[in-house]
Amino acid sequence: MIKITVLPDRKTFIVDKKNIKAKDLLDLLDIDDPDSVALVINDRLIDLDKEGENMIREGDKVLIIRQATGG
Numbered sequence: 783m784i785k786i787t788v789l790p791d792r793k794t795f796i797v798d799k800k801n802i803k804a805k806d807l808l809d810l811l812d813i814d815d816p817d818s819v820a821l822v823i824n825d826r827l828i829d830l831d832k833e834g835e836n837m838i839r840e841g842d843k844v845l846i847i848r849q850a851t852g853g
Contacts, residue, residue, distance in 0.1 A: 786811070786844045805834040811846070820847040 784797040786807070795811065804823070808816055808830070821828045822845040823838060838844055 784838055784840055784842065784844060786846060788846045788848060790848065790850055799840075801837045801839045803834070804828055804830060804836045804838060807838060807844075808846075813846075813848075818849040821845075822847070 784799060784802065784807075786795045786797065787793075788795065788811075797807070797810065802810070804821060805816070808819070808821075813819055816830045816834075821830060822843075823836070824843050828834075828836060
């Protein structure tokens with residue numbers, strides 16, 4: 783089970799898998815534009831272009847920061 787926190791929405795999602803690739807996680811959460819989010823795994827910012835194949839494992843701290851909407 784992987785727990786994901788999404789900011790600024792302050793929502794928590796739980797994925798019932800032992801591991802998942804970073805890009806697959808964004809697809810699962812229906813995030814179409816990876817440039818509009820920052821992905822932080824275990825206090826480390828992930829560059830999705832270079833490290834999108836990184837595995838997220840059960841127990842990892844996962845934080846997704848979405849670009850704020852508005853003007």
